Amino acid sequence: MLTKRQRRTFRYVLTYLVCVVAFLFFITPMLWIAYSSFRTPEAIFSAKIYTAAKDFTVDNYKTVLSVTDFPVYFWNSLRLGLVVTAASMLLSIPGAYGLSRYPLRGKNAYIMGVFSMQMFPVVLLLIPIYTVIFAIGLFNTIVGVALGQLMLVLPFAVWMLKGYFDNLPKDIEDSARIDGCNLFQTLSRIVLPISAPGIMVAAFYAFVVSWGDYLVVSVISQSQRTSTLTLALQRLGSALILRWGQVAAATVLTIVPTILLFSFVQTRLVEGLTSGAVKS
Amino acid sequence: MKARFIKENSGLPLIMPTLVVMALFSVLPLIEGFRLSFTDSNLLNKGEHWIGLQSYVKLAHDPIFWGAFLHSLVLTASVVVLQLVLGLILALALKQEVPGIRFVRSIIMASWVIPVAATAIIFQFMVEPGYGFYNIVLHALGIKANNFWFGDLQLAFPVIILLHLWRNVPFYGIAFLAAIQAIPHTTYEAAEIDGAGPWRSFVHVTVPGVRNMMIVMVTIHVLWTFNNFDMVYLSTGGGPVYATEVLPVYLYLQAWQSYSVGYASSIGVVMFVVLMIYFVVYIRIYERRET
Structure with missing residues (x-):
């Protein structure tokens, strides 16, 4: 039988062991590419981990930002992400609020329906969507891509927000209604402010899905003009001669915005994402 | 009559816009996919003909399809x-209040938020023969691994599994951590008073506490992984x-490289149908448990 003290030591050792392994596996690859993006080609190809101070450079970033169309792709990814986030929030906030608070015949069927939409194979849906978007002249446009990405975001966003609204106390809204607030006033003055953390997470989710999407963009945008970072990265990565320093710099520029946003919502992320799972 | 309908469905105007968009961009395309x-x-070539079940017969004799199906x-x-x-193990470690644990908790989910396109590049770079990080480390340990893992017949599939783990295990870990932290302290104390050791309190307190979260995570990730294309x-x-x-990659190549939209649709x-079967079986089991 172990003493309490031995048990505590054992627990500490195990905990740190798991954390160190987790750090090495999950975080090192990102640190390695960030580190490499500041190295000269000679340093990268030297097959050494250590780099002398004189072999650090920002040339990779300079080249990526000035020689290639990278800034254009960055701008495309950014406005696409903003459009998709705005549109999906405009649709899913009232939708989720309605599902959470208002009487509705066959409500469970609606909820189950929304949830089961995540089962639809997006690769299949894209075939008819491509045809329609082509027919209405939105092929190779940001709006066309945004419409396609909406369906990636909406089902999960609605389900997640509905769970979040379910867990909020109802009393304040009731008293607001008794005080004569109409639906719009209740939503904008009461519901939005108190559910801001949940909505931020939903918005973050929408933005990250759009920013990271390759599938929809590759089908609906086939011109350089509307290409995004993910498409550019894929092209860079499959080039015959890999300039790893530049590829690394481009990768870092693609990752950094998502990591920055993540650091803002980080503490609330899981609570928001899984609120559909927790019933109180 | 009308008043009753309005009363029973007053939420409808709020969810209508979402439902319309979902119908237009998910339900109708699904039906059209079936037809195609x-x-x-x-x-x-413009113009299409009804060919009945021919695509499905072709699928049944297509070894690449069966390979993809199995994969x-x-x-x-x-x-x-x-x-x-692995997510559960990670959660159990993250739950311990030891110095520095907050830092690990705060950064560990970073791999989940970055684009998969970046993940692919990062790992291609990590496993580069010669100067990739893994190979430098392996070399230092005296192990020779000079082939490109993504191009290796034996290694490619396990590496794909590894990529999925890299992206999702931290999400599981943090989600389970949230569920564990929601378990009241008194439950653990009561178990301890009843003489339960760490193992028994894990089985009888922790596992039931995260059960709901497990069900949700598994359900969502079965759908997401099966439909995942970009990894x-x-x-x-x-x-x-x-x-x-x-399957998603085979469908994509059939549709956008061979342009055989009809055949691609049959894969979809x-x-x-596979996910539908999973879903129905899952709901049956879930409902039986609830009652």
């Missing part, structure tokens, strides 16, 4: 099970020699 799978539709099932099953176990497409493209081919219908 019975035609010889091709993006290159999809094995990938989904192994990835979800491994994520569940395979962007890292191996289904190769080498179809060793990592999965099979995918949908």
Whole structure:
């Protein structure tokens, strides 16, 4: 039988062991590419981990930002992400609020329906969507891509927000209604402010899905003009001669915005994402 | 009559816009996909003919399809099970209040938020023969590994599994951590008073506490992993020699490289049917448990 003290030591050792392994596996690859993006080609190809101070450079970033169309792709990814986030929030906030608070015949069927939409194979849906978007002249446009990405975001966003609204106390809204607030006033003055953390997470989710999407963009945008970072990265990565320093710099520029946003919502992320799972 | 309808459905105006968009961009395309799978539709030539079940007969005799089918099932099953176990271990470690744990908790989910296109590049760079990080480390340990792992017949599929784990295990870990932290302290104390050791309090307190979260995580990730396209497409493209081919990638290549939209749709219908079966069985089991 172990003493309490031995048990505590054992627990500490195990905990740190798991954390160190987790750090090495999950975080090192990102640190390695960030580190490499500041190295000269000679340093990268030297097959050494250590780099002398004189072999650090920002040339990779300079080249990526000035020689290639990278800034254009960055701008495309950014406005696409903003459009998709705005549109999906405009649709899913009232939708989720309605599902959470208002009487509705066959409500469970609606909820189950929304949830089961995540089962639809997006690769299949894209075939008819491509045809329609082509027919209405939105092929190779940001709006066309945004419409396609909406369906990636909406089902999960609605389900997640509905769970979040379910867990909020109802009393304040009731008293607001008794005080004569109409639906719009209740939503904008009461519901939005108190559910801001949940909505931020939903918005973050929408933005990250759009920013990271390759599938929809590759089908609906086939011109350089509307290409995004993910498409550019894929092209860079499959080039015959890999300039790893530049590829690394481009990768870092693609990752950094998502990591920055993540650091803002980080503490609330899981609570928001899984609120559909927790019933109180 | 009318008043009653309005009273019973007053939430309808709020959810209507979402429902319309979902109908237009998910339900109708799904139905159209079903229809296309019975035609010889091709993006290159206009006009299509009804060919009945011919695509499905062709599928049944297509070895690449069966390979992809098997890969999809094995990938989904192994990835979800491994994520569940590793996520739980990670959560148990993250739960300990030791110095520095907050830092680990705050950064560990970073791999989940970055684009898969970046993940593919990062790992291609990590496993580069010669100067990739893993190979430098392996070399220092005296192990020779000079082949490119993504291009290796034996290694490519396990590496795809590894990529999925890299992206999702931290999400599981943090989600389970949240569920564990929601378990009241008194429950653990009561178990301890009853003489339960760490193992028994894990089995009888922790596991029931995270059960709901487990169910949700598994359900969502079965759907997400089975339908996942970009992890395979962007890292191996289904190769080498179809060793990592999965259904979504095969469908994509049929539709957008061979332009055989009809045939591609039949693959999509099979995918949908597989998930439908999973969903129905899952709901049956879930409902039986509840009652």
